[in-house]
Amino acid sequence: MGKNKTTTIILALATVTLWTTGFVFTKVAVRSLSPFSLTFIRFFSAAIFALILGFWKKVPLPKAKDIPLFLLLGSSGFALYQLFFAYAMFTLSAAISSLIIATVPVIVALFATLLFKEKIGKIGWVAIGLEFIGIMVLSLWKRDISIGNGLFWIILAVILFATYNLVQRFATNNYTPLQSTIYALVAAALLLTPFIPQTIKEVATAETVAILAAIFMGIFPSGLAFVFWNRALSMADQLTDVTNFMFLTPILTTILEIIVLKDLPDMGTVIGSIIILSGVLIFNNRELYNRTPL
Secondary structure, three states: OOHHHHHHHHHHHHHHHHHHHHHHHHHHHOOOOOHHHHHHHHHHHHHHHHHHHHHHHOOOOOOHHHHHHHHHHHHHHHHHHHHHHHHHOOOOOHHHHHHHHOOHHHHHHHHHHHHOOOOOHHHHHHHHHHHHHHHHHHHHOOOOOOOOOHHHHHHHHHHHHHHHHHHHHHHOOOOOHHHHHHHHHHHHHHHOHHHHHHHHHHHOOOOHHHHHHHHHHHHHHHHHHHHHHHHHHHHOOOOHHHHHHHHHHHHHHHHHHHHHHOOOOOHHHHHHHHHHHHHHHHHHOHHHHHOOOO
């Protein structure tokens, strides 16, 4: 395994681990914050983190002609995506929402083959199918499912995040992953400024733990995680080499819920996790399998 591929895998794993906390912490935050206020606090915190990082790294301003690109990234990957995601979490469990979000790699894979002529191969598609079966087993095994209107909002979130991953490929043609992340996070905060008055009112009565959860998500699952993610996307030969790791989020989310609830994993968790990990292993070594035609 080459050095770049190893680094890409480490960055992708670090990202999905940080993102996992977002599923659970969002459930905590929406108890006393509206999706609008939660999303603003999250990305106001993320933007401050990004600006401090930008000053430290002496990141220049983006070119004027590229501002629409970063507004698109800021809305699809951050502002609108997180707003719809927060709405979904009112009726969806963290495990179920992570299941649906984990379909993003499939959508990215489909469009990457069309837009970028990426070749996944038969074994790659088999691995993706295996991973998807795994998350179905993991999330649906003897669980009560509460969907409600959350299904509509989470599907919109999936479409937006798939769009972000595809557009990000264009951004890193002329900008470093760090620059792209900083510009997009600041753009997201600017897009959410109309929610400042509502946020001020809600913060006055919101639970401290909800506010801290929103700030935490801004700095870590949004700020730091996307620095890692965009770096991984820029280093990978294909988008799917990175987005495929999103299939691990249901495993990590379920584990975190188990830790928080102090509950032991059921057989569905064990079986689903084994299936997903097998799929990820096959996908990341598909070049070896593809040498032998199916």
